[in-house]
Structures are given as structure tokens and as C-alpha cells.
Amino acid sequence: xxxxxxxxxxxxxxxxxxxxxxxxxxxxxxxxxxxxxxxxxxxxxxxxxxxxxxxxxxxxxxxxxxxxxxxxxxxxxxxxxxxxxxxxxxxxxxxxxxxxxxxxxxxxxxxxxxxxxxxxxxxxxxxxxxxxxxxxxxxxxxxxxxxxxxxxxxxxxxxxxxxxxxxxxxxxxxxxxxxxxxxxxxxxxxxxxxxxxxxxxxxxxxxxxxxxxxxxxxxxxxxxxxxxxxxxxxxxxxxxxxxxxxxxxxxxxxxxxxxxxxxxxxxxxxxxxxxxxxxxxxxxxxxxxxxxxxxxxxxxxxxxxxxxxxxxxxxxxxxxxxxxxxxxxxxxxxxxxxxxxxxxxxxxxxxxxxxxxxxxxxxxxxxxxxxxxxxxxxxxxxxxxxxxxxxxxxxxxxxxxxxxxxxxxxxxxxxxxxxxxxxxxxxxxxxxxxxxxxxxxxxxxxxxxxxxxxxxxxxxxxxxx
Amino acid sequence: xxxxxxxxxxxxxxxxxxxxxxxxxxxxxxxxxxxxxxxxxxxxxxxxxxxxxxxxxxxxxxxxxxxxxxxxxxxxxxxxxxxxxxxxxxxxxxxxxxxxxxxxxxxxxxxxxxxxxxxxxxxxxxxxxxxxxxxxxxxxxxxxxxxxxxxxxxxxxxxxxxxxxxxxxxxxxxxxxxxxxxxxxxxxxxxxxxxxxxxxxxxxxxxxxxxxxxxxxxxxxxxxxxxxxxxxxxxxxxxxxxxxxxxxxxxxxxxxxxxxxxxxxxxxxxxxxxxxxxxxxxxxxxxxxxxxxxxxxxxxxxxxxxxxxxxxxxxxxxxxxxxxxxxxxxxxxxxxxxxxxxxxxxxxxxxxxxxxxxxxxxxxxxxxxxxxxxxxxxxxxxxxxxxxxxxxxxxxxxxxxxxxxxxxxxxxxxxxxxxxxxxxxxxxxxxxxxxxxxxxxxxxxxxxxxxxxxxxxxxxxxxxx
Numbered sequence: 027x028x029x030x031x032x033x034x035x036x037x038x039x040x041x042x043x044x045x046x047x048x049x050x051x052x053x054x055x056x057x058x059x060x061x062x063x064x065x066x067x068x069x070x071x072x073x074x075x076x077x078x079x080x081x082x083x084x085x086x087x088x089x090x091x092x093x094x095x096x097x098x099x100x101x102x103x104x105x106x107x108x109x110x111x112x113x114x115x116x117x118x119x120x121x122x123x124x125x126x127x128x129x130x131x132x133x134x135x136x137x138x139x140x141x142x143x144x145x146x147x148x149x150x151x152x153x154x155x156x157x158x159x160x161x162x163x164x165x166x167x168x169x170x171x172x173x174x175x176x177x178x179x180x181x182x183x184x185x186x187x188x189x190x191x192x193x194x195x196x197x198x199x200x201x202x203x204x205x206x207x208x209x210x211x212x213x214x215x216x217x218x219x220x221x222x223x224x225x226x227x228x229x230x231x232x233x234x235x236x237x238x239x240x241x242x243x244x245x246x247x248x249x250x251x252x253x254x255x256x257x258x259x260x261x262x263x264x265x266x267x268x269x270x271x272x273x274x275x276x277x278x279x280x281x282x283x284x285x286x287x288x289x290x291x292x293x294x295x296x297x298x299x300x301x302x303x304x305x306x307x308x309x310x311x312x313x314x315x316x317x318x319x320x321x322x323x324x325x326x327x328x329x330x331x332x333x334x335x336x337x338x339x340x341x342x343x344x345x346x347x348x349x350x351x352x353x354x355x356x357x358x359x360x361x362x363x364x365x366x367x368x369x370x371x372x373x374x375x376x377x378x379x380x381x382x383x384x385x386x387x388x389x390x391x392x393x394x395x396x397x398x399x400x401x402x403x404x405x406x407x408x409x410x411x412x413x414x415x416x417x418x419x420x421x422x423x424x425x426x427x428x429x430x431x432x433x434x435x436x437x438x439x440x441x442x443x444x445x446x447x448x449x450x451x452x453x454x455x456x457x458x459x460x461x462x463x464x465x466x467x468x469x470x471x472x473x474x475x476x477x478x479x480x481x482x483x484x485x486x487x488x489x490x491x
Numbered sequence: 492x493x494x495x496x497x498x499x500x501x502x503x504x505x506x507x508x509x510x511x512x513x514x515x516x517x518x519x520x521x522x523x524x525x526x527x528x529x530x531x532x533x534x535x536x537x538x539x540x541x542x543x544x545x546x547x548x549x550x551x552x553x554x555x556x557x558x559x560x561x562x563x564x565x566x567x568x569x570x571x572x573x574x575x576x577x578x579x580x581x582x583x584x585x586x587x588x589x590x591x592x593x594x595x596x597x598x599x600x601x602x603x604x605x606x607x608x609x610x611x612x613x614x615x616x617x618x619x620x621x622x623x624x625x626x627x628x629x630x631x632x633x634x635x636x637x638x639x640x641x642x643x644x645x646x647x648x649x650x651x652x653x654x655x656x657x658x659x660x661x662x663x664x665x666x667x668x669x670x671x672x673x674x675x676x677x678x679x680x681x682x683x684x685x686x687x688x689x690x691x692x693x694x695x696x697x698x699x700x701x702x703x704x705x706x707x708x709x710x711x712x713x714x715x716x717x718x719x720x721x722x723x724x725x726x727x728x729x730x731x732x733x734x735x736x737x738x739x740x741x742x743x744x745x746x747x748x749x750x751x752x753x754x755x756x757x758x759x760x761x762x763x764x765x766x767x768x769x770x771x772x773x774x775x776x777x778x779x780x781x782x783x784x785x786x787x788x789x790x791x792x793x794x795x796x797x798x799x800x801x802x803x804x805x806x807x808x809x810x811x812x813x814x815x816x817x818x819x820x821x822x823x824x825x826x827x828x829x830x831x832x833x834x835x836x837x838x839x840x841x842x843x844x845x846x847x848x849x850x851x852x853x854x855x856x857x858x859x860x861x862x863x864x865x866x867x868x869x870x871x872x873x874x875x876x877x878x879x880x881x882x883x884x885x886x887x888x889x890x891x892x893x894x895x896x897x898x899x900x901x902x903x904x905x906x907x908x909x910x911x912x913x914x915x916x917x918x919x920x921x922x923x924x925x926x927x928x929x930x931x932x933x934x935x936x937x938x939x940x941x942x943x944x945x946x947x948x949x950x951x952x953x954x955x956x
Contacts, residue, residue, distance in 0.1 A: 231715065235813045244777035249800050250696065250898020253828045254783040254792035255769060256776060260801035260823075261735065268733020270726065304720060311721060312709035312819075315851040318719040327719035335714050336725035337816050342803035343824060348700045348861035350826055350898075351802050354777075358725075359808060361815055363718045386780040396813035433715020433815075 031173050032485045038168040039477050046164040046477060047138070047147065047470065049079070053118075053156050054136040054149040060095055060119035060190045069095035069186045072118040076184055079163060083170045085182065090202065092194035095119060095186030099202060104179035110410075110487050111179040113208035113447060115437055116159040116215070117188035120151035121462045128464035138470070143221055146467040153459045157468035158214035159184065161454055161476030168481055177488030181208055185437075192436055199444040210410040211441045212483075214476065216453030219300070219427040221469070224418040224479065226411065227451035228404040229329055230431040230438055232364035234373040235337075235397035238381060240266075240356045242389045246342075247352040256352055257386060260341050263356030266384040270334050270360075275319040277334045277362070279376040280383075285367030289330060297325040300427060329430020332373075332401075333363040361397070363432065370398035402438055404448055410487065414450050417482035421475060452479065496638050497950040503633040504942050511629040511942060512603070512612065512935065514544070518583075518621050519601040519614040525560055525584035525655050534560040534651045537583040541649055544628060548635045550647065555667065557659035560584060560651030564667060569644035575875075575952050576644040578673035578912060580902055581624040581680070582653035585616035586927045593929035603935070608686055611932040618924045622933035623679035624649065626919055626941030633946055642953035646673055650902075657901055664909040675875040676906045677948075679941065681918030684765070684892040686934070689883040689944065691876065692916035693869040694794060695896040695903055697829035699838040700802075700862035703846060705731075705821045707854045711807075712817040721817055722851060725806050728821035731849040735799050735825075740784040742799045742827070744841040745848075750832030754795060762790040765892060794895020797838075797866075798828040826862070828897065835863040864904055869913055875952065879915050882947035886940060917944065 039046075058072035059065040070089075073096045077087045085100035098118070104111075123133035131137045136149035147157065169176045183206060185195055199206060219225040242259040271277055289297075304316055304324035318327035337360065342353035362373055374395055381391055404411060406428060418426040431451070441447045454476035460466045504511075523537035524530040535554075538561050542552045545565040554561040563583070569576075588598035596602045601614035612622065634641045648671060650660055664671060684690040707724040736742055754762075769781055769789035783792035802825065807818035827838055839860055846856055869876060871893065883891040896916070906912045919941030925931045 231718075233815070235815070237813075242778070247776060248898065249798065249802065249826060249828060250896075252776070252793075253696075253798040253800055253897060254796055255781055255789055256773060256778055257780060257782040258800050260804050261732075261782075261799075264729040264732035264735070264801060264804070264823075266733070267726075267729035268731070270729070308721060311712060311717070312853070313707070313721055314853040315722060316720055317722040317726075324720055328717075331719055333714065333718040334726075335718055335723050335815075335817055336729060336807065337714065337814060337818070338807035338809045339725050339729070339821070340805045340809045342801065344803045344805045344822075348702075348824065348826065349802060350698070350700070350800075352800055353802070356804070357809075358729075359813065361714060361813065363714060388777070388779040431715075432718060433713065 029485055029489050032482065034172045035168045035481045036478055038171045039164060039474070039481055042164065042168065043474055046160060046473065050147060050157055050160045050473070051136040054147070054151055055134055057134045058119050058151070058186065059122050060187050061122055066095065069119060073098050073186055076118055080182060083166055084175055090198055092187065092198065094194065097186065097195070097198050098182065098184040099205060100182040101205065102176060102180045104176050105488070109178045110210070111181070111208040112487060113181045113183060113206060113211045114162055115211055115213045115441070116184045117155045117186065118159070118184055119186040119189050120154070120156070121189050123150045123464070125464065130465055141467070143469055144471055146469045148465055148467045150466055152466050153455045153468035154461045154466065155188065155215050157473055158453055158455065158476070161214055161473060162212070162480040164477035165480035165484060169484060177484050181206055188437070195437060196440050196444060199440055203445065206445055208445070208447060211447040211449040213435070213438070213449050213451050214453045215435065216431065216451045217455040217457060218453070218472065219429060221456060221471070222422070223424060224422050224426040225429040226414055226418070226426050227431045227453070228406055228411070228428045229366060230402045230434050231332070232368070232370060232399040232401040232434055232439070233361060233397045234364060234370050234377070235359070235361040235395070236374060236377055237394040237396065238358050238360060238391055240385070240389060240391045241354060243354040246354050249350040249352050252352055257388065258352045259356040259389070260353045262385060262389060263341065263358060266381055267336060267358060267360070269384060274321070275317065277332065279334065279373065279380045281372055281376045282332065284372065285369065286332065286365055287367050289326060294323065296428065297323045300325065325430065328432045330365055332365050332368060335361055337361055365401040366403040368401060370400050374398055399434060399436070399439055402442060404451065408448060410448070410450055413486035414452050414483055417479050417486050418452070420482055421479045452483070494950055494954050497947065499637045500633045500946045500950070501943055503636045504629060504939070504946055507629065507633065508939055511625060511938065515612060515622055515625045515938070516601040519612070519616050520599055522599045523584050523651065524587050525652050526587055531560065534584055538563050538651055541583055545647060548631055549640055555663055557652065557663065559659065562651065562660070562663050563647065563649040564670060565647040566670065567641060567645045569641050574643045575675070576646070576673040577952060578646045578648060578671060578676045579627055580676055580678045580906070581649045582620045582651065583624070583649055584651040584654050585619070585621070586654050588615045588929070590929065595930055606932070608934055609936055611934045613930055613932045615931055617931050618920045618933035619926045619931065620653070620680050622938055623918055623920065623941070626679055626938060627677070627945040629942035630945035630949060634949060642949050646671055653902070660902065661905050661909060664905055668910065671910055673910070673912060676912040676914040678900070678903070678914050678916050679918045680900065681896065681916045682920040682922060683918070683937065684894060686921060686936070687887070688889060689887050689891040690894040691879055691883070691891050692896045692918070693871055693876070693893045694831060695867045695899050696797070697833070697835060697864040697866040697904070698826060698862045698899055699829060699835045699842070700824070700826040700860070701839060701842055702859040702861065703823050703825060703856055705850070705854060705856045706819060708819040711819050714815040714817050717817055722853065723817045724821040724854070725818045727850060727854060728806065728823060731846055732801055732823060732825070734849060739786070740782065742797065744799065744838065744845045746837055746841045747797065749837065750834065751797065751830055752832050754791060759788065761893065762788045765790065790895065793897045795830055797830050797833055800826055802826050830866040831868040833866060835865050839863055864899060864901070867903055867907060869916065873913060875913070875915055878951035879917050879948055882944050882951050883917070885947055886944045917948070919944070
């Protein structure tokens with residue numbers, strides 16, 4: 027039945043474009059900056075705004091308080107029967123807008139301007155994530171108008187702490203586990219491949235992040251009196267970390283590649299077909315020599331291979347001029363982006379072994395662990411992903427790119443770990459949307475194509491594709 | 492003639508012990524801290540004190556002004572004829588005494604206390620260098636009393652900026668080149684081998700000190716978005732510097748060992764005979780694994796082999812916690828202790844080549860040079876050194892150790908470069924004298940044996956040994 031209603035739903039969406047844009051602009055006027063305590067009432071206002079929108083569509087809505095900003099949880103039974111149950115995640119909080127001087131218009135006074143790709147809304151949160159929330163909210167409104175409600179059972183989960191690392195989200199997921207039970211999660215917080223080509227993000231890298239505090243001897247020494255006899259913690263630290271990768275860019279941490287899945291020929295062919303231009307990608311950053319492992323495609327290195335990057339290093343005398351000191355301490359921050367199959371705890375232990383194996387008997391080190399989260403992949407054979415691919419193909423007239431994400435989206439891991447849910451990462455941002463930067467924008471073409479794609483996806487999921 | 496007068500000179504020294512100690516304590520009461528502008532008048536007072544002592548001995552004395560503290564230059568014709576001409580160098584300035592709380596008595600109120608080796612004077616400057624100046628000043632007084640003047644022609648050069656790096660000394664040496672012409676220089680600012688064994692320092696290491704500022708790309712990048720494709724300046728910096736030495740501790744800088752003189756068997760035997768206990772030397776600093784080159788004696792590594800020490804390193808995120816940044820800059824301070832035969836400019840150029848050869852095409856670096864001074868050796872076949880060896884053998888009843896100095900004494904290089912003079916480094920400090928630290932002290936046994944040694948040396952030089 028939902029399939030037959032879809033043309034009317036899409037037509038309703040198209041005629042409601044002005045309403046959708048006005049609705050987004052209204053929400054964007056609320057400066058829901060989660061990092062700044064003075065904006066806590068605005069965060070609550072932004073949550074309450076969403077509550078009203080969902081209640082108007084027949085959802086049962088509650089605001090779950092946290093130590094900072096509330097989580098919006100809303101449920102709709104859909105058509106009943108055996109319709110699939112979808113959990114939609116989003117966030118209503120935004121990044122601080124600073125530096126204000128670099129904005130062409132005030133960040134919380136959204137404007138529609140004409141850009142090289144047509145009209146777009148400029149404001150903090152335009153795309154991250156209020157605009158993306160509007161893509162599925164507009165679809166829900168159209169389904170409500172045409173069919174009296176969504177064709178699937180829905181739970182909505184929209185938090186207000188995403189931009190500060192979601193410190194309380196896991197606790198809410200645990201407490202509301204029964205309410206949040208669903209078949210699949212749906213998140214619109216990622217990008218399209220390019221303005222004409224949709225994308226589904228099907229893998230995300232995890233992270234092992236440590237700080238190494240190395241010590242050699244009890245105090246700094248004079249290099250004239252001790253040089254040639256005493257060991258030097260900084261020579262040692264660079265010796266150890268300089269051995270992090272071999273001449274082919276392969277990481278020397280023991281067991282580092284255990285469990286890493288080698289891509290099949292199909293996967294390699296898909297990456298190659300995407301025409302990713304690494305020279306352009308690096309050139310924009312003043313770089314020309316690719317890092318990472320030799321002999322692998324750039325997209326494999328960015329999406330499907332683990333990394334080891336030194337994020338910070340310090341020790342000895344770092345002021346102006348010279349001091350002839352042999353340092354007794356050296357420090358470094360080291361992080362590894364992880365891919366599915368790697369076990370974060372084993373990587374952390376591997377780093378420990380890597381360092382221990384390279385230091386002399388009189389050196390010691392301590393290791394602080396700041397992050398240890400696994401990489402994730404979305405099962406590409408799932409019926410839900412198939413439904414999303416079909417919806418995007420129907421909307422854009424070309425297949426969606428199955429993209430990797432080089433970074434992590436922590437909620438995806440939480441949804442999997444606590445609720446057992448795989449996520450569909452179907453987003454409509456573009457690489458140049460200035461997320462977290464001044465003049466953040468969302469193309470209206472992306473907003474409306476996104477809304478139509480969500481309307482189609484609901485139909486597809488209801489049809490049991 | 493001087494030989495026949497020596498017993499009377501030594502007797503005069505012995506009976507003047509109280510006067511020598513009182514004289515040193517008087518000088519030590521003047522807080523001539525060169526680093527602290529508020530003490531500039533004290534520095535001038537300390538110079539004037541020395542001027543009076545030398546004028547009383549028949550010297551012609553002048554204070555040469557510099558932008559900070561004056562240099563004392565004094566001359567005495569000695570007995571005339573073809574007596575050798577000796578330039579004696581010392582310094583009247585002292586290190587700041589801080590931290591004051593760690594002193595057992597006020598640093599500028601000298602006291603004589605009883606220690607494990609007998610009585611010693613405790614005060615800032617007790618040994619460095621006022622007490623060592625008193626060793627030759629007392630000898631001059633005794634020679635004056637017995638013979639009416641020194642048995643050699645003398646020029647005295649005592650500066651007030653040694654503890655701040657002698658910024659104006661070279662200019663004075665150039666301006667006073669004619670006045671300062673001599674046959675040999677004599678410096679008492681070094682240590683004995685142990686309380687019972689004198690030493691002559693016959694080699695000093697030089698220094699090449701650079702800062703490397705490495706750049707890779709135009710800005711810091713997000714490791715999730717770029718990790719696996721973008722290069723990382725800190726991974727690169729540790730890769731480069733981690734390759735500074737091979738597995739035997741040998742430095743990989745091109746041409747690093749060019750010109751380094753291999754010690755002869757005699758030299759090796761001498762080092763071995765000294766019974767230096769490296770385990771004890773390192774153990775006192777919480778170390779147990781010798782650094783430097785494998786297969787070489789500790790004293791060779793400390794005195795006669797060049798080193799490469801990283802003195803400081805920094806880059807990327809160094810605050811608390813984690814930041815997933817790929818850094819575009821990395822910095823390090825690197826210094827090499829140099830030995831005679833190495834050319835500092837070539838070492839600096841070698842470091843440049845070493846780095847350049849190890850960075851990719853899109854990386855750049857700048858190098859600041861903070862020091863570039865050669866290692867120095869005192870000709871061991873010289874008649875002056877022979878005279879000093881005889882004087883010390885006669886005083887202590889055992890041969891002087893011909894020691895190496897691991898660090899540099901910049902004035903030695905200046906005296907050689909500007910005046911063409913080799914230096915005799917005959918000092919009477921001990922390793923535990925707390926130089927530059929609280930409770931600096933000078934053993935009275937060292938003070939008086941030093942004075943007697945200087946009296947003997949003057950006789951030996953006059954005798955034309």
C-alpha cells in the first residue's frame with residue numbers, strides 16, 4: 027500500500043518546500059550550543075521545538091533529562107502489524123559559532139543565499155545536524171498528510187550533547203533500552219559523494235589513543251659531562267617511534283593487522299571506479315606524497331586500513347636558543363584509527379609491547395589510554411541497506427556510493443553495543459558545507475532531495491524490500 | 492735561580508695559609524653575580540679588589556670596560572731576559588646562588604666547615620672560580636715575598652662574564668691582542684682526578700648545536716578524514732631523528748667521523764689504567780645501560796668521541812587528554828659534542844644533508860645554528876705541559892692524569908683562535924664541589940696544594956723545562 031501512496035507523498039513534499047525551509051530556519055534561530063552553559067535554556071528550547079513538531083504528527087514524545095541537555099525520545103506505532111521498526115537518531119545541539127568575525131551573516135539569523143550550486147541556507151547547524159533532521163522530519167510530515175502517519179513503526183532519538191562527545195547518551199540508551207528496541211537505526215549526519223551522487227556510509231574507523239610517558243634516569247644531565255655515556259630519553263623516544271612503520275608504511279605494532287579484512291576484488295573495483303583524485307585531495311593541504319601503506323588504493327587507506335599517527339610529542343628544552351641538556355623524560359601522544367576486525371584492547375596492548383621491546387633495561391614508561399573503540403561496518407547484504415540503496419537510486423537516478431568513513435561516529439558504536447542495532451548512515455551534506463566552521467550552509471537541493479529520499483526509504487522499508 | 496728559590500717560596504706559602512684563606516673569604520663576600528644587573532656594582536667591586544691585590548704585587552693593572560662588567564688586565568715583566576711569558580686566565584663573576592633555601596649558610600657569608608676530607612670553605616664562588624684564582628694569586632704573593640716578583644713574565648686576564656657566556660671577551664681579546672701576546676695560557680677552572688691525584692685537562696669537546704623546524708603541509712589535519720593519506724610531520728620527525736644512530740650507537744650523519752683521531756694503544760692503556768667506574772658514574776643518575784658507541788672505553792666515549800643528543804623536541808597537541816590531529820610541524824634541538832679533527836661547519840652541513848635525505852618531496856625544513864665550535868686538544872708533547880706534569884708530580888708524589896673534558900671551555904677556543912695560545916688547564920676542584928649548586932665548597936687541602944703547584948710550575952717554566 028505504501029508504494030502506491032509514494033507519488034502523493036513526494037508531491038506533498040514538493041509542494042511543502044517553502045514550509046520545510048521556514049521550519050528549518052525557525053529551529054536554526056535557537057542557539058542550542060551544547061558546549062556553552064549559558065545556552066542550556068536554548069538547548070531545552072530546541073528540544074521542546076522538536077517535541078512540538080513530533081507531537082503534531084501523532085508521536086508520543088518525552089524529554090529525558092541528563093546532567094546537561096535533554097534527550098528527545100518519541101514513538102509512533104506506524105501502521106501496526108509486522109511493519110519494520112526504525113530508530114531514527116539525530117542531534118539538535120550545534121558547535122559554538124566562533125570566530126564570529128568570519129561569518130558573512132550572524133550565525134543564528136539564518137539566511138537563504140545564492141551559491142554556485144543554487145540556493146542554500148547559511149547558519150550554524152544548517153546541515154549539522156538540524157538540516158539533516160529536517161530531511162526526515164519533512165518526510166514524516168508528508169507521510170502524515172497523505173497517509174495519516176508513517177508506513178513503518180518509528181522511534182525517534184535526538185540528543186543535545188553530540189558536539190560535546192555525548193557524555194550521557196550511553197546511560198540514556200541503557201535506561202531506555204526497552205523503549206528504544208528496533209530493527210534498524212537510521213542516521214542522517216554524513217555526506218553525499220558529490221552534489222549529484224548519494225552515498226551510504228558503510229564503515230567507520232575506531233580508535234586506540236594513548237599517551238606514552240618515557241623515563242630514562244632520574245634527572246636531566248649536562249651533555250658535556252655525560253654525553254657518550256648516559257642514555258638520552260629523546261634519542262630513545264624518536265628511535266622507538268621512528269620505527270612505528272616499515273619502509274612500506276606498514277605499522278610495526280605486534281598483531282596490528284590481526285583480523286583486518288582484505289577487500290575483495292569487487293570492493294577494489296568499486297573504489298577504483300569512484301575516481302577519487304588523491305593528488306587533488308592532498309594538494310589542497312599543501313601535500314603531494316601520499317602517506318599510509320604502499321600499494322593500496324587511497325580510499326582503502328582512508329576507509330579500510332588502520333593508521334598510526336603521532337598526534338603530539340614533547341620533551342627536553344623547548345624554549346628559545348640552546349640548552350645542552352640530556353633529557354630524562356620524553357612524551358608522545360599516539361593514536362591508531364582502527365578498522366573492523368581489530369580489537370582495540372589488543373592494539374593498546376600491542377603498543378605497550380612495541381615500546382617495551384625497543385627500550386633498554388634502565389628505561390621505563392607509563393601509558394595512559396584515552397580511547398579504545400572498535401571500527402564498525404554496516405552489513406552490506408542487509409535488507410535495510412538494500413532498501414536505502416533502492417530509495418537513493420530511485421531519487422538520484424544513479425547508484426549510491428558505498429562509502430567508508432575515516433573517522434568515528436560514536437553513537438553508531440553505542441547503538442550497536444547497547445541496543446544491538448546496525449545503522450543506516452544516509453546523509454545529504456556536502457564536503458564544502460563548512461561544518462564546524464564559519465558560514466556553515468546546507469544546499470536546498472540537498473535538503474529537498476534528502477527529504478524525498480527519506481520518504482522513499484520509508485516506503486521501501488514498509489514494502490519489505 | 493728560580494729552582495733554588497722554590498723551597499723558600501713553598502715555605503712562604505705554607506706560613507701564609509691563614510692569610511690566603513682570609514683573602515679568599517674577603518673576595519667571596521662580594522656578590523659578583525654577573526647574570527643579575529642589580530649586582531653590576533658588586534662585579535666592579537670584585538674586579539677592583541683583584542686590581543688592588545695585583546698592584547700590591549707590582550703588576551700594572553687596568554680595568555677594561557665592556558657593555559656589562561670590566562675585564563681585569565694586569566702585566567708584570569718578571570725577571571726580564573728570555574723568561575717565558577705566561578697569560579693566566581680566570582673569572583671573578585659567579586653563578587646566581589638560588590635556590591637560597593638549600594644553602595646551609597648564606598652564600599655570600601663564607602664559612603670554614605669540617606667535612607669528610609677536612610676543612611673547606613663554603614660560599615658561592617668558593618671554587619668557581621675565585622678559589623682557583625687564589626691558588627695562583629697566593630703563589631704570586633709567595634714569589635713576590637721571596638724573590639721580589641714572579642720568575643716568569645706574566646699577563647693576567649680575569650673576566651666578569653664567564654657565567655653568562657663571555658659575550659664580550661672575544662672583542663677584548665681582539666682589542667688587546669698586543670698586550671695579551673704570550674707563549675702559553677694557564678687556566679685554573681677544572682678539576683683534579685680525585686682528592687689525591689692531580690689532573691691536566693688536555694682535550695675539550697666542541698659543539699654543533701642546531702634547531703630543526705620541519706614542515707609537512709600547510710595546516711594541521713583531522714586524523715579521521717586524512718589518516719592513511721596525508722603525511723604526518725611528527726611521524727616524519729621521529730623517523731628522521733630515530734635514524735640518528737645505528738645499532739652500534741654510531742652516528743649516521745654523513746661525514747660525521749671525518750678527521751676524528753683514533754687513539755693509540757698507549758692512550759687506550761692510559762684510559763684503562765685510570766680505573767673509571769662507569770657503572771657507578773651512571774648508577775648515580777639512575778642509569779645502568781651505557782649510551783654512545785659500542786666497543787669503546789667509557790672515557791673515550793666521554794672525552795674523545797663525538798656525540799649526537801636530541802636536547803628538545805616538540806610538535807602537535809601537547810595538552811591534557813587527546814586531540815586527533817595530524818601535525819604539519821615538528822621541531823627539535825639537536826647538538827653534537829665535537830672532538831679535535833671534526834670541522835663544525837661540515838658537521839652542520841652534514842646534519843642538513845642527513846635530514847634532507849630522509850624527508851619526502853613535499854616536506855621542507857629550516858635549520859637554525861646556535862653553536863659551531865671545534866674540539867680542542869692541548870699538544871701533549873709541549874714543554875709547557877711537561878713543566879706542569881713535573882710540578883704536579885713533585886707536589887702530589889704521583890703523575891697527573893691527562894684527562895679529557897667532555898664539555899667545552901669557550902675561552903680556550905678564543906685564546907687559541909685570537910691569540911694563537913695553547914692553554915694549560917691545571918685546576919684543583921673536585922667532582923663533589925657543588926659547582927653552580929647550593930653549598931658550593933673548596934677543600935682547603937686543594938686550595939693550598941693548588942697554590943704550591945702553581946709556585947712549582949712557575950719555577951719549572953722559568954727553568955726552561
